[in-house]
Amino acid sequence: MSTADFTIVDTPIGPFTALADADGTVLASGWTDDAENLRQLIHPRLRPAELRQRDSLGAISTAIIDYHRGDLTAIDAVPVHQHSGEFLLHAWEVLRKVPAGDPITYTEFAAISGRPNATRAAANACARNAAALFVPCHRVLRIGGALGGFRWGLDVKRWLLSHES
Known part of the structure; x- marks a missing residue:
């Protein structure tokens, strides 16, 4: 049973939630405080069975904050994992x-x-x-x-x- 961590960051346009795997790779994210809704967007092969809320996801949280503050390249190096064709x-x-x-x-x-x-x-x-x-x-x-x-x-x-x- 896999678990993903998530955090909710306050941004100028509302709450932003990111879900990440154990390696610190983003699986899903968006301007919502509904982590379960985000979990459902993840392809079934990658979808974690459980979610665990964290105060921070380290570099991911920093990138979210920095981007919204004006560092538009802060998000570029954050790893992402999605699955499809x-x-x-x-x-x-x-x-x-x-x-x-x-x-x-x-x-x-x-x-x-x-x-x-x-x-x-x-x-x-x-x-x-x-x-x-x-x-x-x-x-x-x-x-x-x-x-x-x-x-x-x-x-x-x-x-x-x-x-x-």
Whole structure:
């Protein structure tokens, strides 16, 4: 029976929860205080059976705080582990390379992920991303600059994009 640790960090846009495995790798995260909801977003092969709350997750907590305070690269080195098919895993790695302050469209995301005709698949990669912030799906917009969707709400996405610009 596996256990993941989680912590809840207060941010300017509400509580942010991160779940991590024993190695300090993020399994899921987002602007919520509901760790169980986040646990359910984790692929069944990686999903921990139990959760244990901690005051801090060390480097993960520091990165969350530093990012929200303005160090936009603080999240870049935090390891993330998600599980899915080859395209989604690759697309999530591509997302981690999209620089803060330089959002891309879903069409551009599909192209740089190696499937230029798969805009819907690219959007699906964003929708299925369990590790928000660390895999910055908020940096993908619709053509024309419309926000598109975001699991944590468009107000949060708007704040993040403004924070990064």
